[in-house]
Amino acid sequence: MTRSTWTIFWRTVIGRAYPRIIGLQREKSWLFFDVFLPLLSVAAYVYIYRAIEAPPEFLGFVVLGGAMTAYWLNIMWNMASQFYWEKETGNLELYIIAPTSRMAILLGMAIGGIVATTVRALAVIAIGTLVFRVPMTVTSVPIFIAVFVSTMIALYGLGMLLSSLFLLFGREAWHMSELLREPVFLVSGFYFPVKALGFAVAAAASIVPITVGLDAMRQLLFPAMMSDLRFLPPEAELAILAGSAVLFLTLAQRSLAFLEQLARREGRLTLRGQ
Amino acid sequence: MRTDVAIRTEELTRVFRVRRREAKGQKREVVALDGVSLSVARGELMGVLGPNGAGKTTMIKILSTLLSPTSGRAEVAGVDVVEDPWEVRRHIGMVSGGESSGYGLLTVEENLWMFSQFYGIDSKTARARIRELLDIVGLADRARTKIYHLSTGMRQKMNFVRGFMTEPEILFLDEPTLGLDVQTAKVLRDYVGEWMRDRGDRTLLLTTHAMHEADELCDRVAIIDQGRILACDAPVRLKRSLQRDAIFRLRIGALTDLESLIGGAEGVVRFAQTPREDHTEVDVILSDENRLPEVLGAIRNRGGSLLSLEKREPTLEDVFLSVVGHGFEESEESPQ
Numbered sequence: 001m002t003r004s005t006w007t008i009f010w011r012t013v014i015g016r017a018y019p020r021i022i023g024l025q026r027e028k029s030w031l032f033f034d035v036f037l038p039l040l041s042v043a044a045y046v047y048i049y050r051a052i053e054a055p056p057e058f059l060g061f062v063v064l065g066g067a068m069t070a071y072w073l074n075i076m077w078n079m080a081s082q083f084y085w086e087k088e089t090g091n092l093e094l095y096i097i098a099p100t101s102r103m104a105i106l107l108g109m110a111i112g113g114i115v116a117t118t119v120r121a122l123a124v125i126a127i128g129t130l131v132f133r134v135p136m137t138v139t140s141v142p143i144f145i146a147v148f149v150s151t152m153i154a155l156y157g158l159g160m161l162l163s164s165l166f167l168l169f170g171r172e173a174w175h176m177s178e179l180l181r182e183p184v185f186l187v188s189g190f191y192f193p194v195k196a197l198g199f200a201v202a203a204a205a206s207i208v209p210i211t212v213g214l215d216a217m218r219q220l221l222f223p224a225m226m227s228d229l230r231f232l233p234p235e236a237e238l239a240i241l242a243g244s245a246v247l248f249l250t251l252a253q254r255s256l257a258f259l260e261q262l263a264r265r266e267g268r269l270t271l272r273g274q
Numbered sequence: 275m276r277t278d279v280a281i282r283t284e285e286l287t288r289v290f291r292v293r294r295r296e297a298k299g300q301k302r303e304v305v306a307l308d309g310v311s312l313s314v315a316r317g318e319l320m321g322v323l324g325p326n327g328a329g330k331t332t333m334i335k336i337l338s339t340l341l342s343p344t345s346g347r348a349e350v351a352g353v354d355v356v357e358d359p360w361e362v363r364r365h366i367g368m369v370s371g372g373e374s375s376g377y378g379l380l381t382v383e384e385n386l387w388m389f390s391q392f393y394g395i396d397s398k399t400a401r402a403r404i405r406e407l408l409d410i411v412g413l414a415d416r417a418r419t420k421i422y423h424l425s426t427g428m429r430q431k432m433n434f435v436r437g438f439m440t441e442p443e444i445l446f447l448d449e450p451t452l453g454l455d456v457q458t459a460k461v462l463r464d465y466v467g468e469w470m471r472d473r474g475d476r477t478l479l480l481t482t483h484a485m486h487e488a489d490e491l492c493d494r495v496a497i498i499d500q501g502r503i504l505a506c507d508a509p510v511r512l513k514r515s516l517q518r519d520a521i522f523r524l525r526i527g528a529l530t531d532l533e534s535l536i537g538g539a540e541g542v543v544r545f546a547q548t549p550r551e552d553h554t555e556v557d558v559i560l561s562d563e564n565r566l567p568e569v570l571g572a573i574r575n576r577g578g579s580l581l582s583l584e585k586r587e588p589t590l591e592d593v594f595l596s597v598v599g600h601g602f603e604e605s606e607e608s609p610q
Contacts, residue, residue, distance in 0.1 A: 008394035015391025018384070019377045026379045026420075090375040094436075097338045098392035099363040105392075264359075265342045267290060270335060 005101075012100040016108025017115070020078070024116045034070050034120040039127060042066035045191045046132050057225035058192075060136050061218055063128035065190035067121040068210055071155060072184060074117045076177040079159030082109060083167050084174070093270055102256050106163055110156035136221050143234060144220045150241035151213025157248030158209060164256035168263055184208055193218065193229040202231045209244050212237040279352070280444050280477035281314040281337060286346035288332050288501075306332040308501035309346065314477060319470050321492030322481040323590065329501040330481035331370075334448045337479070338368050350444060367442030371452025373433045378422035382413065382432050385421055386439060393440045400439070407435040410465055427458040434462055438469060447480045451487060459487075467491055485590040495590065497597055504597045509590055516588035516596055519543055520563035524556040525581040526573060532556060535572055541565030544592075546601030553581055559596060 024030065045062040086092040095105050129136060138144045169176065187197065187205035194202040194211055205211040216237040219226040231237070263269045288307040294300045307329045314320045322330050335341035336348055339359035348355045351365035376385040383404055390400035408414045411431040421429065430450070437445060447466070451459035467490075470478060482488050488495050489509045496506040505512060526532065536558060537545045544559040560566060563585075573580060586592075595601055 003394035008392070011391040011394050011396075015388045018388055019380055022384070023377075023379050090370070090373050091377075093340055093368075093370075094375050094389065095392070096340055097363055097366060097368055098389075099360070100392045100394075264340065267341050270340050 008100050009104045012098075012104035013108040013111060016105050017112035018108075020109065020112025020116050024119060030116075030120060031123075034073075034117075035123045035127065038066045038069050038124055039131075041069070041191075042124070042128055042132075055225060056133075056135055057222040059132050060134045060222055061193060062191050063125060063132065063134050063136075064217060064221065065192075065214060066128060067124040068214055069185065069190055070117045070120045070124065071114075071152075072188075072190075072208075072210060073181070074113045075155060075159040075162070076181055078113050079106075079109060079156065080162035080166050080180075081169075081174060081177045083163055084169060087269070087271075096260070096269060102260065103160070103253055106160040106252070106256070109163075110159060113159075114152050114156060139220050139223050143238070144217065147213060147216040147220065147234065147238055147241065150238060150245055151209050151217075154209035154241045154244035154248055155213070157245050157252060160252035161248050161255060164252055164259050167256070167259045168266075168268055184210075187211070189214060193226065193231070195229050195231045199231075206240060207244075209241055209248075212240050216241075278316050279313055280316045280318070280350070281312070281320075281479060282347075282349045283310050283312045283333075283337075284347045286310040286312075286333070286336065286348050287344050288329075288336060288341065289344045305501050307336070307343070310498075310501070310503050312496060312503060312506070314479060316477055317474050319466075319478045319480065319491055319493050321488035321495040322479065322498055323483065323485065323488045323495050323594065324481075324498035325483055328498045330483075330498060331448055332501075333498075334368070334370075334446045334479070334481055338366055338446055339363060365443045366446065367437045367440050367444075368446040368448065369433050369437035369450050371430070371449035371454075372426075374429070375433065375436075376421050378420060381418050381420055382408070382424070383417040386432065386436055389436050390439060395440065403439045403441075404435060407439055411435060411461060427454050430454055431458065431462065434465070438465075443475070444477045444479070447478065449482055450480070451482070451484060459484075463487060463491060485594070489590050497594055499594075499598045505593065512590065512593045513588040516559065516592055519588075519596075520560045520566070521586045521588055521592050522558050522560065522566065523582075523584045523586055524558065524569075524573075525550075525553045525583075526556055527553045527579045527581050535576060535578075536569055539565075539569050539572055541568065544595045544599065546595050548601060557592065557595060557601065559592060 042062050046059050049058040049062065083092055086095065095102065128134065166176070187201060188194065188208050188211040189197065189202075189205075194205060194215055197205070202211065212231065215231045216234040219230050219234050232240070260269070286307055287305070287309055290304045290306055291301040292304055294302050310329070310333060322333065324330050332341065336343050337350055337355060339355050339362050342356055350362045353361045353365075355362050380388065383401070386404045387397065387400055390404070395403075405414065405417070408417055411434055413428060413431045413435070416424065416428060421432065424432065434450065437447070451462055454462070466478065466480070470476060480488070480491060492509060494507060495509050495512060496503045498504070532547050532554060533545075536542060536556060541561050542558055542565070543561050546557045548555045558569065560569070570580060
């Protein structure tokens, strides 16, 4: 029986998302690494803001930023460099020879990653809000949901693009992930409003969708405090996120097709231990 | 498109550029496949026999769309592997020896289900096939075991199920029994034979360096060394080609430089030696068995001791020795 391309695509997405979602139940260490450890960083900033008697909304900036770190780490370690690990274990060969789209595999990884990471992020927000007594109210739920969803699509679109670039890499993928981690934490304003870095830096950092996504979400959660600290209006940031989502997904698809062909020509799809 | 030829290669060549160990930054070219032309009929079980580094895996990688050839052509199911790899993938499956694919956190059943989804198989059908195949290979009791708890043999059985559950038209088995114990290897070999008998239209390309495996399973065997196919025929015919020769296995103690002693003796067609712990095993093909006393005399005169002597029927190992000119273990490693 011939199966349609569409059927194979969606089954692939579900199949590849499965290990990430089920892994949440089976490997409880995430509670320590993805909830407790980010909360330590959050706590450091919380006590700094308290020491300087900053308004309580600043604690909310930090807790939200702390929750979003889980997504960035997921992008770096479980999206961008994932094909490197898949190559080392031999899974990549099986992905390539399967009659399925590589985009479907990446999409499955992304959806699985979003679900698993959202559970982690919610845990950070819940515990952070309770422990640090952060006042948080969403002013517009539909816009907040639109911003969050657009941020996720754009962010995981970027992850898929990086993943395709990393298809050619060997061990450099690991170093590249390390290299991109801390600078992004700084320039994207994970623990403070990004406007503090100046318009030019904030604009350049907007290439990472978390920068504008986080700024928009903060505006929707703490409107009074963010009125003077916002980078751009939420509607403009939503538009940027939508544009980034389309751009990154399109680029990811093209780059994946091109780089897969290049890797096949150079024999790098199956070359392990590089 | 359905043709009677499942796999066809024409002058297939693959050259790798590898770093020179002695000169940093410089690269040298290594020819992994050198003008291989091969045709495998639909329904045939073709073996590719050769030592490590002979080019077997490179060939499978090209045919399974993982690697592009440097030159030449390859068609699988009538489709060019370079021009339309997407279409080729609809017809193929692959199992490699020593695979460590899958996710350790998932059970055997879950891993197999996940891979079945990449082929669009509905979950009900996939689970039924998985159960049936796990039962056949004797892994049913481990269906719910997480794969990081599996032994090498069990893991390879799981890989087998993965390769066969999609019912591919053309299946590539790359050293499928590599590193397995005798019993597990036999279970898998038996299943391969049964699968081919039950499904007359399937094609299987098996690469191996296990002579008995190729002998037992294959309709035809291609002998490959240093990227070139040196002979290709049914195992029976390959062996028959040596029947006019006399083949002996000698075990010799306390003697060195056998190469010049035996290899250079009159009437010796081919000669291979394998050092063992306390003796050397020598396979020698003579043009006439009457030449044997001369060989034995030479050994005796040099002070060597003959531990045993056995006259043998030709095996594929002898065929390899005859066409390649050296034994299996004397071949060199290749870059990939």
